[in-house]
Amino acid sequence: MGQTYFQKGFNLKNVVGPVLAQNYHSAVVDRLRALGNTAQAGSLRLKLAREFGFCYGVDRAVEYAYETRERFPDRRIFLSGEIIHNPDVNGRIEKLGIRILPEHPDPAERYADVTASDVVILPAFGVPVAEMECLRQKGCVLVDTTCGSVLNVWKNVHRYAREGFTAVIHGKHYHEETKATASQALTHEGGQYLCVRDRPEAEVVCGFIRGTVPTDVLRERFRHAASPDFDPERHLGRIGLANQTTMLMSESLEIQEMLRRAVTERYGEAALGERFRAFDTICSATQDRQDAVLRMLDEGGLGVMVVIGGYNSSNTQALARICSERLPTYHISGAEGIEDGGIRYRPVGGHDEVHADSWLPEGAVTVALTAGASTPNNVVGEVVERILALRGLRVEDLEAA
Numbered sequence: 001m002g003q004t005y006f007q008k009g010f011n012l013k014n015v016v017g018p019v020l021a022q023n024y025h026s027a028v029v030d031r032l033r034a035l036g037n038t039a040q041a042g043s044l045r046l047k048l049a050r051e052f053g054f055c056y057g058v059d060r061a062v063e064y065a066y067e068t069r070e071r072f073p074d075r076r077i078f079l080s081g082e083i084i085h086n087p088d089v090n091g092r093i094e095k096l097g098i099r100i101l102p103e104h105p106d107p108a109e110r111y112a113d114v115t116a117s118d119v120v121i122l123p124a125f126g127v128p129v130a131e132m133e134c135l136r137q138k139g140c141v142l143v144d145t146t147c148g149s150v151l152n153v154w155k156n157v158h159r160y161a162r163e164g165f166t167a168v169i170h171g172k173h174y175h176e177e178t179k180a181t182a183s184q185a186l187t188h189e190g191g192q193y194l195c196v197r198d199r200p201e202a203e204v205v206c207g208f209i210r211g212t213v214p215t216d217v218l219r220e221r222f223r224h225a226a227s228p229d230f231d232p233e234r235h236l237g238r239i240g241l242a243n244q245t246t247m248l249m250s251e252s253l254e255i256q257e258m259l260r261r262a263v264t265e266r267y268g269e270a271a272l273g274e275r276f277r278a279f280d281t282i283c284s285a286t287q288d289r290q291d292a293v294l295r296m297l298d299e300g301g302l303g304v305m306v307v308i309g310g311y312n313s314s315n316t317q318a319l320a321r322i323c324s325e326r327l328p329t330y331h332i333s334g335a336e337g338i339e340d341g342g343i344r345y346r347p348v349g350g351h352d353e354v355h356a357d358s359w360l361p362e363g364a365v366t367v368a369l370t371a372g373a374s375t376p377n378n379v380v381g382e383v384v385e386r387i388l389a390l391r392g393l394r395v396e397d398l399e400a401a
Contacts, residue, residue: 007144009064016066023092024054024062026381028395041388041397043363047302048380049370051292055285057147058084058374061124062093064145068121069096072141077119078111080127081176083145084374085313087333103176107134116140126150126180129187149245149283150177156279157184160240161191165277166230168205168259169195170252171244173225175314178244186227192235195225202255206262208232239263240277246315246373248322249282249290285373286315293319293370297326303365305329308383309372311346311353316372323370324348330359335382338390360390 029048032039037048054062061083068077077098082090094100098121104110107130114120116139122132126146135142157167167185171178173195185191196202204221207213218232227235239259243252256278263276296302305323309316311333320331330337330345337344342357360367367387371380388394 004139005142005144007146009060010067010071012067012070013063015070016063020063020066024089024376024378026377028381028384029053029377031395031398032384035398035400038401039398040401041393041399042391043365044388044391044393045364045366045401046384046387046398047296047366047368049289049292049296049368051285051288052369052371053373053375053377053380055283055289055373057124057149057283057285061145061147062089064143065093065098065121066096068119068143069098072119075117075119075141077121078114079121079123080110080131081123081125083121083123085310085316085372086374086376086379087310088379089374089376107131111135111138114138114140119143122146123176124150125176126154127176128180128183130183146180147245147283149281149285150181153181153242153245153281154184156240156242156281157181157193158188160242160277161185161188163240163277164190165238165240166192166194166235167242168239169193169242169244170197170202170247170255171195172197172314175244177246181242181244182227192227192230194222194227194230194236194239196255197225199251199255199258202258205236206258209236209259209262209266211266238275241279243281244314245281245283246286246313246318247282248318249287252282283315283373286318289315289319289370289373290322293322293368296368296370297323301366302327302368303361304359305368305370306383306387307331307370307372308334308380309375313372313374316375317348319370319372320348323368328359330356332383334379335386338383338386340390360387 032048039046065083079098079100111134119141120135122144124145124147160167182193185193204213208218215232241256264272267275305327307320320329323329330343332345342355343359344353344355346353
């Protein structure tokens, strides 16, 4: 039997490279970069974050998907969910004849149509252990694009489980990455996990550790976000911190400190080493993009911020949260959100797209732009063109500010 598991692509970058460039390159973005990421056109000033868009892990995953189609032209190819959280990218991959499988709690149901002669691509988020086992049993070809930053988190979760620590994961329990990460803890006897989404949820855990929150309250709050046999009284005595790699770094650090203080108050400083572990596992690309928008905000002079990326992209949501605290911010999935009569966007913390009129101030204004790590340059460029068109301008009108 030939090789059925691939984690490093197929050495076909020279073949798929021109196609990737045609699909995702943007001359508009190139022009903005050449102008120092800040450009002027009439009374409109555009400022593009120094770090934005595709990260290495996303770039690699997308490239591997195109290579897979090239390597197996006559086979059925499936993708375990969206390869990344960007509708433009996923739409283009589907046009290659790659079928994206919807989520399902039962791996046997999710992969019911997959046979040994098929190919399955695993997304950058990774997949839960049970799904991997199901696919291995089928004997199909697996192309694993799991991001290295995610694999690094998994190593820490395994370490916690081996040493008898419950993995407390700062992340969304329903997110693909967090589900895959949490499943790693269960591969060890006695392994446990608890997913904490934000500071309010972390405060509930801290309250339980201090003895001020009853067990039944904590159980109810985290009934969908903990390991199947999770027992707070047994499993929160020794905890190790991990995180979904695309969360807000400042929040992860704050939650880490909240829990460290709670453990210290309950058990004393001398016991901290035996009861608390923490490692920084926020993706460097996620942090770079967050740092870049913070620098833009600190430099000042901005009128409005446009954040570009899939609505289900956690790292894009984090960028929008940072910006919304300082100036009017519009999170759009792509250029289609910018209309002659306004803008369609998703508010920070909201679940539905809304419409706003007169979002772009009259007269001289600086529009700042950034994009999540799963947003390709072509989408950023299309947004820039739409914004310019609102003032009757073209890309050719951009000049150094």
